[in-house]
Amino acid sequence: MGVSSRVAAVDCGTNSIRLLIADVSGGRLTDVHREMRIVTLGEGVDATGEFAPAALARTEAALADYVDVMLAHDVSKVRMVATSAARDAGNRDEFFAMTARLLGRVMPGAVAEVITGTEEAALSFRGAVGELDPATGPFVVVDLGGGSTEVVLGGSGAEVADVVASFSANIGCVRLTERCLLSDPPTADEVAAARAVVREKLAEALDVVPVEGARTWVGVAGTFTTVAALALGLPEYDSEVIHLSRIGIPDVVKVCDDLIAMPRAQRAELGPMHPGRVPVIGGGSIVVEELAREFGQRAGIAELVVSEHDILDGIALSV
Numbered sequence: 001m002g003v004s005s006r007v008a009a010v011d012c013g014t015n016s017i018r019l020l021i022a023d024v025s026g027g028r029l030t031d032v033h034r035e036m037r038i039v040t041l042g043e044g045v046d047a048t049g050e051f052a053p054a055a056l057a058r059t060e061a062a063l064a065d066y067v068d069v070m071l072a073h074d075v076s077k078v079r080m081v082a083t084s085a086a087r088d089a090g091n092r093d094e095f096f097a098m099t100a101r102l103l104g105r106v107m108p109g110a111v112a113e114v115i116t117g118t119e120e121a122a123l124s125f126r127g128a129v130g131e132l133d134p135a136t137g138p139f140v141v142v143d144l145g146g147g148s149t150e151v152v153l154g155g156s157g158a159e160v161a162d163v164v165a166s167f168s169a170n171i172g173c174v175r176l177t178e179r180c181l182l183s184d185p186p187t188a189d190e191v192a193a194a195r196a197v198v199r200e201k202l203a204e205a206l207d208v209v210p211v212e213g214a215r216t217w218v219g220v221a222g223t224f225t226t227v228a229a230l231a232l233g234l235p236e237y238d239s240e241v242i243h244l245s246r247i248g249i250p251d252v253v254k255v256c257d258d259l260i261a262m263p264r265a266q267r268a269e270l271g272p273m274h275p276g277r278v279p280v281i282g283g284g285s286i287v288v289e290e291l292a293r294e295f296g297q298r299a300g301i302a303e304l305v306v307s308e309h310d311i312l313d314g315i316a317l318s319v
Contacts, residue, residue, distance in 0.1 A: 004024065006021065006073065008070045008077070008078040009022070010066060010080035011083070012063075014083065014147035014174050015280065016036055018036045020313065021069065021075060024316065029313060032073055033069060033073060035066070036222075038276020041055050045089050046178050056095060063098070063099065067106055075107075078106045078110050086114045118166055121151075121163065121167070124150050125155075126318075127307075127311055127312060128218050129218060130313065131307075132218070137155035138214050138216075139214065140153050140209070144221050146173055147175045148171065149172055150166065151211070153166070166208075167205040170201060185260075185261055191286065194286050202290055215299075217295050217301045220308075223277070223287070224304070231251045231252060232245060236272055237274070243306070243307060246305050247303060253289055253292060259285045262282075264279060
């Protein structure tokens with residue numbers, strides 16, 4: 001596409017809702033505006049099977065603000081993707097009616113889509129590896145969300161975005177925290193139980209995704225970027241420094257161990273920590289540690305590449 005078009009992408013996950021407005025030309029993105037808010041749409045869904053009214057209200061308020069930003073930036077097209085929480089909620093019709101009403105202000109007929117785990121994985125992969133050297137593939141990309149974790153292998157050929165295999169594991173930082181990590185800080189038994197759940201879910205994923213051939217591990221989404229910020233010793237969150245940073249596995253594990261053991265009040269004092277991530281990053285850290293162990297054993301991977309570009313960028317490219 002030679003002519004530039006201005007698009008908006010919205011990623012509504014279990015924990016956060018994010019907006020990217022970008023100009024698309026020739027299959028490349030130029031950022032106009034990025035924003036993220038923690039709304040915890042999936043709060044309690046694992047236990048009740050439904051969205052909580054307060055969670056829907058938080059999400060509606062954030063999306064209404066995003067629509068105002070889209071209109072101010074003269075967006076011509078919008079695509080909104082809803083992931084794990086919207087696949088599971090019994091009252092999802094209420095959520096979709098709200099998104100149709102708001103998104104219709106920008107593009108008539110637009111509504112949030114629930115995508116399959118396979119499509120979610122492909123969009124995440126496309127966004128994550130777009131700036132990486134194909135010679136450093138194959139890549140295993142992990143998108144660690146609130147309710148699910150996508151593991152995607154690809155980029156082994158001339159086309160860096162080619163996906164070889166993917167799996168959406170039904171575990172994430174919110175779901176794991178609500179299921180296992182009930183104390184503050186979590187007890188040793190709770191952490192052990194959480195590890196057992198993660199290992200079971202990752203075993204299912206790695207039966208499908210042959211990571212043994214991977215050369216580069218790319219982590220996307222808030223747990224990974226926050227761990228990277230802490231490993232880099234940043235006094236506050238700095239996406240430009242974090243993007244495409246490389247963190248040795250021992251440093252990753254050290255930060256994760258610290259986060260798992262910390263009471264929430266101590267996590268909240270960390271400069272790069274978003275307040276909405278405080279309750280759930282211990283669960284996310286357990287997932288990261290278990291991934292590091294598996295990838296080290298199976299593929300000899302010794303470092304983590306952290307990308308700020310992920311499914312949101314993939315969504316924008318797909319509009």
